[in-house]
Amino acid sequence: MVPFGGxxxxxxxxxxxxxxxxxxTAAGLFDVSHMGRLYISGPQSTQFLDWVLTGSAESLRVxxxxxxxxxxxxxGVIDDTIFYRLAEDRYLLIPNAGNRPAVVEWFQNWxxxxxxxxxxxxxTESTALIACQGPNAAKIMDSLCDxxxxxxxxxxxxxxxxxxxxxxxxRTGYTGEDGFEIVSEAQDATFIWKSLMDQGALPCGLGAxxxxxxxxxxxxxxxxINEETSPIEAGLVRFVRFDKQYVGSAVLAQQNxxxxxxxxxxxxxxxRSAPRAEYPILHQGETIGRVTSGSYSPxxxxxxxxxxxxxxxxxxxxxxxxxxxxxIVPAKIVELPFxxxxx
Amino acid sequence: MNPNDRKYTKExxxxxxxxxxxxxxxxxxxxxxxxxxGDIVYFDLPKPGDALKQLEKMGEVESVKxxxxxxxxxxxxxxxxxxxxxxxxELANEDPFDKGWLIKVSISDPAQLDSLMSADEYEAFIGxx
Numbered sequence: 001m002v003p004f005g006g007x008x009x010x011x012x013x014x015x016x017x018x019x020x021x022x023x024x025t026a027a028g029l030f031d032v033s034h035m036g037r038l039y040i041s042g043p044q045s046t047q048f049l050d051w052v053l054t055g056s057a058e059s060l061r062v063x064x065x066x067x068x069x070x071x072x073x074x075x076g077v078i079d080d081t082i083f084y085r086l087a088e089d090r091y092l093l094i095p096n097a098g099n100r101p102a103v104v105e106w107f108q109n110w111x112x113x114x115x116x117x118x119x120x121x122x123x124t125e126s127t128a129l130i131a132c133q134g135p136n137a138a139k140i141m142d143s144l145c146d147x148x149x150x151x152x153x154x155x156x157x158x159x160x161x162x163x164x165x166x167x168x169x170x171r172t173g174y175t176g177e178d179g180f181e182i183v184s185e186a187q188d189a190t191f192i193w194k195s196l197m198d199q200g201a202l203p204c205g206l207g208a209x210x211x212x213x214x215x216x217x218x219x220x221x222x223x224x225i226n227e228e229t230s231p232i233e234a235g236l237v238r239f240v241r242f243d244k245q246y247v248g249s250a251v252l253a254q255q256n257x258x259x260x261x262x263x264x265x266x267x268x269x270x271x272r273s274a275p276r277a278e279y280p281i282l283h284q285g286e287t288i289g290r291v292t293s294g295s296y297s298p299x300x301x302x303x304x305x306x307x308x309x310x311x312x313x314x315x316x317x318x319x320x321x322x323x324x325x326x327x328i329v330p331a332k333i334v335e336l337p338f339x340x341x342x343x
Numbered sequence: 344m345n346p347n348d349r350k351y352t353k354e355x356x357x358x359x360x361x362x363x364x365x366x367x368x369x370x371x372x373x374x375x376x377x378x379x380x381g382d383i384v385y386f387d388l389p390k391p392g393d394a395l396k397q398l399e400k401m402g403e404v405e406s407v408k409x410x411x412x413x414x415x416x417x418x419x420x421x422x423x424x425x426x427x428x429x430x431x432x433e434l435a436n437e438d439p440f441d442k443g444w445l446i447k448v449s450i451s452d453p454a455q456l457d458s459l460m461s462a463d464e465y466e467a468f469i470g471x472x
Contacts, residue, residue, distance in 0.1 A: 272385040
């Protein structure tokens with residue numbers, strides 16, 4: 001168990017490799033209750049969200065969810081988040097655990113100064129969030145729930161009953177596999193966890209979670225994105241709207257037009273000794289960037305990393321070198337994601 | 344749990360003197376170390392002929408989540424490194440006291456072994472961590 005974003009969490013329950021394999025071939029369980037559950041409602045909630053998010057709230061249909069970023073005035077990322085439209089004027093937004101205080105404060109300031117017709121309720125402590133991910137997740141959820149979870153479309157949500165417990169399930173996840181994220185009342189979490197385990201889902205900790213999302217090419221706030229980094233630099237332009245005005249939109253539009261000095265790339269390194277965050281990326285002896293995340297990937301049996309390099313070096317197939325604790329190791333720039341599930 | 348036929352270091356390594364060949368020993372990491380590391384994916388071990396100095400870094404062990412330094416329990420010379428660990432680093436998780444051995448060494452100063460911990464002392468040490 002380790003401290004993580006203010007919570008006490010397991011790095012692994014059994015073995016990180018076994019947990020990664022379970023998610024890729026069967027089903028894994030993640031207790032991600034540490035992430036926030038913010039309920040935003042009121043007649044101005046759509047306008048408010050369109051003001052603070054890079055994604056569109058107005059065009060999001062009830063019954064669907066969207067991934068996007070919350071940016072500051074300089075286009076830096078305060079948090080990346082998934083938000084669900086529960087009703088015309090009601091949304092659920094899920095911030096990262098470590099960023100919840102910053103997001104709540106940011107939202108409160110805008111609500112107070114600009115959007116009086118908005119109420120924000122933080123239900124993080126009274127709810128739980130459990131993710132069931134893997135090729136068997138749909139089967140497992142169908143056997144436990146009414147409402148046919150397997151028919152819920154990607155990035156759609158539905159209210160169902162898991163046994164006799166009311167839950168909201170979203171066809172979303174952070175692993176690159178099919179799966180569900182389940183919001184429940186806090187007191188039902190243990191029952192839900194045990195029910196999913198009884199169906200064969202293997203508990204997975206932070207260690208597996210980090211390797212799985214890296215294999216899937218997904219960013220982690222604090223690594224690939226942060227308050228000094230824009231979604232344009234991070235290659236997340238498809239989650240940024242340019243047809244509305246919101247906090248940071250002018251900077252992001254400019255960056256999209258001019259290009260950015262540095263770009264996020266994927267890297268592969270032969271072997272099992274992985275580059276890690278902060279390690280230098282070199283080209284012909286000169287530092288051209290830094291690694292933001294890296295790990296051995298058991299799924300691909302090679303080491304992988306994401307990092308920022310100067311724009312002119314950010315071409316697919318480009319050979320670079322990585323400084324792995326004093327050892328200079330060759331690497332290659334590759335397309336993201338490293339791993340995509342068969343569909 | 345920790346075998347009595349060897350000595351232990353604060354860096355969670357063991358060294359066992361070879362009964363047959365004088366001045367030679369085999370070393371490895373302890374059960375406690377492999378448990379803390381989690382799934383080991385890579386070893387960076389010194390090569391035969393490399394000089395070793397007690398308590399100095401001699402290599403690295405890498406698990407999925409972290410990299411840790413390996414320290415030499417004694418001053419001496421590397422005789423052999425466990426090549427099985429190249430393709431099967433998980434041997435050190437599965438059998439840290441036997442098949443997962445790291446290197447065989449020749450010891451320059453056998454008196455150095457007296458400064459290391461016995462199995463009982465090591466158990467007390469990890470109990471206090």
